[in-house]
Amino acid sequence: MSTTSYPMADTATMLRRNLRHALRYPGLSLGAIGMPVVMLLLFGLVFGDTFSAGLGGASTGFDYIDFLTPGILLMGIASGIMSPAVAASTDMTEGIVARFRTMAIFRPAVLTGHVIGATILTVLSLVLVVCFAMLLGFRPNASFTDWLLASGLLIGLTVAFTWFGIALGLTSKTPEGASNIVLPISFVLPFLSTTFIPLESLPSGIRWFAEYQPFTPIIETLRHLLLGTPNASGNGWLSIAWCVAIAVVGYFWSQKTYNKGTAA
Template sequence: MTAIAETAETAGGALAPRPGGGPVQAVRDSLVVAKRNLIRMLRIPEVVIFGLIQPIMFVVLFSYVFGGAIPVPGQHGNDPVVYRNYLMAGIFAQTVTFATAGAGAGIADDMHKGLIDRFRSLPMTRGAVLTGRTLADLVQTALTMLVLSVVALIVGWRIHDGFPKALAAFGLLLLLGYAFSWIGALIGLLVRTPEAATSGGLIWLFPLTFISNAFVPTSGMPAFLRTVADWNPFSATVQACRQLFGNPQGVTSHAWPMEHPVWASLLWSLLILLVFRTLAVRRYRSATA
């Protein structure tokens, strides 16, 4: 109590965090915040359940409603299983990116309730609040992917190029999802309410996911949209996963990301992570200063 009082006095009556303790302190603080958010998720299981329902619905609807009507380059006959193998990489990628809206809403909710102000009074590094939140969302996304993979296997999706490459594909998906969660974090810090964060987090995701190769080959798109789709970071990850899973790729483009999708996916994800983590942490510091 004496130490807390002394800290309060030096901060002019308000508690202030200690100076940063370096990378080790930052990692420790981030893990503590991540644990707090995971416990919170366990206490509200409906959030996890509803997060599972949407991607499962997409799998069922696209597999059985559109599967027999959308041809895939190289497909012989009208076998819907071919399209399901083509589809699943897109559904996986859509699932990890749509988690962005939840990340933004969670941070906006914490800001709205004043929880961030409480974190400011603790001796912790500033960036740990955002890092811990995004790490907790990454764990939830990984669990969602696990359940979704089981559903995909049930409807006929298969891995044809070995388990190690499949793990690499899921690694790229989680990296993309983690990078995009920082976009959600920035949106959550920029808006005033969780509702606005949810809406703002979804508006840009729909064109990103649908102007891509996730659900249909880009060869049928107008030239301009096809160029956008081929250079879309979402498309690069989808194509990389199809390549690593050994699923139908439907490639008729000579754009660099489509010819080198694994490298393109990795570079895009790291670039997005670097840029938006920097912007989100800077915004967080100015919002809580």
């Protein structure tokens, strides 16, 4: 197959390969899909009343599940990057990439297949989060346009973080190392943001970090789109800028590392 004439067909082949791997080895994929739901149930159902009371919910009408859900959606995206990072690292370390090099295959198709496959699984996870959140009382008042904008932002961020996660995975010497190297994105950044409590309730040092890391403006933009909450000026454009920056860095970094690793 020509590397110039059939890039879409090659990418589709790699996508089918990755989806079959996800079905054949479901543990990692199910973990990525299910973890955000577990976090939603844990913080929304088990600890929700405690958090709500601590934030003045009883006196102000503050609904914690509404506040929590946009942040959990971001956690779903963050946890979803572990699977493609490990898969990309596995391809590099087990020799399959060397076999691909002997074939007339569109070279970027290998990584693009990982990205599209991971995006499909992450979108499924986000749908499950919204469904479970509604069962717990999540009641967005977004218009159709707001839902479109929120969906576009979530999908764009998924693609961006997946490319970045694959880039990290390709730099790891082992799949086990790849699973560890993405942990700061999967868990540290979501917890040190406004996922669980408002920015003004965070300690001063953590508040500064949370304010200037990518998750916080994106979470606040989602809350504005889905719930109509006040949104700081520029958060929407800042969210888009973060998505573009992460995507560009992740794409070119992953392609450079992949091409270097497959060079003769």
